[in-house]
Amino acid sequence: MKSMSTPLASIYSTSVMEHHHFNQTVTILQQDGHNILKSLHSEEYKEVLGLIKYCILATDLALFFPNKAKLNAIIKEGNFDWKNDTHRSLAQAILMTACDLIATAKPWKVQxxxxxxIFEEFYEQGDAxxxxxxxxxxMMDRTKANELPQMQVGFMRGICVPCYETISGVIPDAEKLKERSLYNAGKWEELAEEQKKITAEAQQQSTNDATEENGS
Structure with missing residues (x-):
């Protein structure tokens, strides 16, 4: 988005879409019949709005990795405590990303x-x-759609699975999400291997055809 110099990119210097999402949330809350926080006192309203902003901005992957590293360190030490504000904030941040990526932990057909x-949206942006x-x-170039399985492997193994591994460290029931994301990652790896074979066979056939043409 920044590379395309869009209006949003000129408004926000970092976490472009995340800031936009928060501002849209505030706009909706200010509309008649939509302010679900109207019963709160001013200080409570300010606190809740601050939490909403924190959680939305936390979905920026640039913030996800350092937050995950901090939470993993706490989990490894066995010191995680839901009553600790810092611990709870880190868990909330990672949970937001876990929700954002939840399709990767759904049944394979849904995934x-x-x-x-999602990729059709990416391709449309790439076309633009x-x-x-x-x-x-x-990932936004539709002429490279054959690379999609391998891209998904990197995405699943590098972001999704680690995310659910961390969450399962503070919410035991999230172990099921980790298992499902691991299963889906394995399925993408199978497709990636199949695609590699197809590509290799096509390249070999192209080489053979070229050799035959030169020899005739």
């Missing part, structure tokens, strides 16, 4: 259908970038 929808003379990143 694949969700990925199709090409129209504007920019080269989109691989």
């Amino acid at each position: 694949t259908e969700t990925v199709k929808v 970038e090409k129209i504007n003379g920019r080269e989109p990143i691989p």
